[in-house]
Amino acid sequence: MDFAAIGLGKIARDQHLPAVAESDFFTLAATVDPDQKADGTPSFESVEALVDSGFQGAVAICTPPAVRFAVAQAALAGGLHVMLEKPPCLSLTQVEDLTADADRAGCTLFTAWHSREADMVAPARKWLEGRSVRQVQIVWREDIRQWHPGQHWILQEGGFGVFDPGINALSILTEILPGTVEVTGCRLDNPENYASPIAASMQMRLAGGAEAHADLDFRESGTQTWEIRIETDDGSMVLADGGACLTIGGQAVPSEGGAGEYARLYSRFADLIGAGASDVDSAPLGIVLEALKVGEKRKVEPFAF
Secondary structure: OEEEEEOOOHHHHHHHHHHHHHOOOOEEEEEEOOOOOOOOOOEEOOHHHHHHOOOOOEEEEOOOHHHHHHHHHHHHHOOOEEEEOOOOOOOHHHHHHHHHHHHHHOOOEEEOOHHHHOOOHHHHHHHHOOOOEEEEEEEEEOEHHHHOOOOHHHHOOOOOOOHHHHHHHHHHHHHHOOOOEEEEEEEEEEEOOOOOOOEEEEEEEEOOOOEEEEEEEOEOOOOOEEEEEEEEEOEEEEEEHHHOEEEEOOEEEOOOOOOOHHHHHHHHHHHHHHHOOOEOOOHHHHHHHHHHHHOEEEEEOOOOO
16 A cells, blocks of 8 residues: 655654555555655655645654644545554544544544554553552653754644653553553643743552552653553562563563564554554543643753754
């Protein structure tokens, strides 16, 4: 199936284009970006121009989240199957509207939570089944200058700030511990020169009553940490390296390896298209929006990329 990447920023070039190149189902046929092009591939400045060219197939929307909704609406209106990078939209209402648009158009809509595809997320979920969770501690600290160099939009209005990577942790949390998550408190550190938080400290209550805390920070210049530690009535479990490593009771669980996160996403996308189905999950987004709503904002020193 012909495929087009919409938005040719870092995530598209680092993850989406290589995954499509390895796919047996998708073939890169076009890109959409007003400023950047991929060598040897037809390029368009807008989704409307792509549709007007006669393109039919699937797209991944890799733009900044502030414009994702409008771009997805145009793609679905043009009869295209749509994968949404995370966070999928700016609001739950927007996700609901796109779901309705996809249903009317007979197209697949896929909210892609790539961290759920990390090697050890499924084994972690399986081990937690039937066990009583006592406490969850999330530490998601990384260097914005390394992972988002010069991407000012991420700290601007609608960019989600530290929740852009932090939502990956929440996508894993809601995958391995299904059920409602209530945000009971949040502190947001907002740089004086930007609108979105550069760090956050969250308190949550899980479906079974357990407490969870998340330490999210975009200013980590030393060791990067992407870890979820869960204490249960049957010992502790740690998911580290963004879900790539699993330790249970202090013992490392060997990984079976296999395809990478984005390769698995595209395999899932292909299966959904083949089945004429959609896969839309807005739970991680809902948690972030609640944290931003109830969070106590604290001004911190200006940030410079």
